[in-house]
Amino acid sequence: MSEGQLFGGIFKGKKILVTGNTGFKGSWLTLWLNSLGASIIGYSLDPPTDPSLFEILKLEKNITQIKGDVRNKEYLQKTVEQFKPDIVFHLAAQPLVRSSYEEPHLTYETNVMGTVNLFEAVRNTDSVRVVVNITSDKCYKNREADYSYKEQDPMGGFDPYSSSKGCSELVTLAYINSFFSHGYVSLASVRAGNVVGGGDWAVDRIIPDCIRALVQEKPVLVRSPQAVRPWQHVLEPLSGYLWLAACMWQNDHKYDGAWNFGPNKESNITVKAVVESVINEWGSGRWEQSNQIKAQPHEAGLLMLDHSKARKLLLWQPIYGINRTLEVTTNWYKAYYDNSNIKQVTLANLNDYIKQAKKQNLSWTLVNQKVGV
Numbered sequence: 126m127s128e129g130q131l132f133g134g135i136f137k138g139k140k141i142l143v144t145g146n147t148g149f150k151g152s153w154l155t156l157w158l159n160s161l162g163a164s165i166i167g168y169s170l171d172p173p174t175d176p177s178l179f180e181i182l183k184l185e186k187n188i189t190q191i192k193g194d195v196r197n198k199e200y201l202q203k204t205v206e207q208f209k210p211d212i213v214f215h216l217a218a219q220p221l222v223r224s225s226y227e228e229p230h231l232t233y234e235t236n237v238m239g240t241v242n243l244f245e246a247v248r249n250t251d252s253v254r255v256v257v258n259i260t261s262d263k264c265y266k267n268r269e270a271d272y273s274y275k276e277q278d279p280m281g282g283f284d285p286y287s288s289s290k291g292c293s294e295l296v297t298l299a300y301i302n303s304f305f306s307h308g309y310v311s312l313a314s315v316r317a318g319n320v321v322g323g324g325d326w327a328v329d330r331i332i333p334d335c336i337r338a339l340v341q342e343k344p345v346l347v348r349s350p351q352a353v354r355p356w357q358h359v360l361e362p363l364s365g366y367l368w369l370a371a372c373m374w375q376n377d378h379k380y381d382g383a384w385n386f387g388p389n390k391e392s393n394i395t396v397k398a399v400v401e402s403v404i405n406e407w408g409s410g411r412w413e414q415s416n417q418i419k420a421q422p423h424e425a426g427l428l429m430l431d432h433s434k435a436r437k438l439l440l441w442q443p444i445y446g447i448n449r450t451l452e453v454t455t456n457w458y459k460a461y462y463d464n465s466n467i468k469q470v471t472l473a474n475l476n477d478y479i480k481q482a483k484k485q486n487l488s489w490t491l492v493n494q495k496v497g498v
Contacts (some may be wrong), residue, residue, distance in 0.1 A: 323457025
């Protein structure tokens, strides 16, 4: 079975716009779409970190890359009109909770109005059939309780980032109801957990923080060791986004709306457990709780997702457990700092994930699976 046959072969030869494709998650999505035979138009600012996965993998060589800001309505509209994509994955965002306290205006302008600008560009272009808006598990009104959030739960957001993602969800629903539900465009929003994987160097994310400390042989400083998150490898939600888009392509508005792509419940573990697993896999190191005197901004203590909708209606499910997720992730960084051929390592990660999915006969891997289950 060739790569192009995955997801019902929908993406082969399609023009696909990916906003925010120079980021960590966008780079993995670009790599996968490229392997599926898609023609990719990336619309993004420069890579947000140095090093960056986008530059390491030299992804720009195989796609059409446009340097642009989603806050620039006119330029975004011009880009969509010029390249006439069939499918859009919207990832462009200010993605960090702690940064949103420092730059709330930028966060809202990017995450809310950037989404509006994209939807307006789509609305004024006759080529686009499917739009998937990637938001966040933090969009929900968090009860800080032993409860897994479902798609119909209310939006909320204590901090500007979480609030902005809740707003983006409301914008999505408004555009479905007001403009797209009886027209040509299918629109969905997707919410994932705490995504990890090789190639993330963002600040204030626990895996990159671990790796930076371990490389420098310093203790890993942990702010909230008992905080619980829904950890998942980056390829888990991406497989969901791709399969959802494929189903949307074939089924008009049947799959419009919100979708969770979270891990199984056993992957909802503490930050402490994640750090200790990474240190163990690395082979050395230690951690300690941060004793910063300065008051820290609020961050959620308990957050979990319910993905039963995707499991039931898309026949989608996670592939990796938490142990495999952290093993694959840590070993990617070990390979990078050992000067291995990191593109080969990254492709091997992708191929292993697909292989494990095929073993489980997941719907998106089956040649004869009817798209739109």
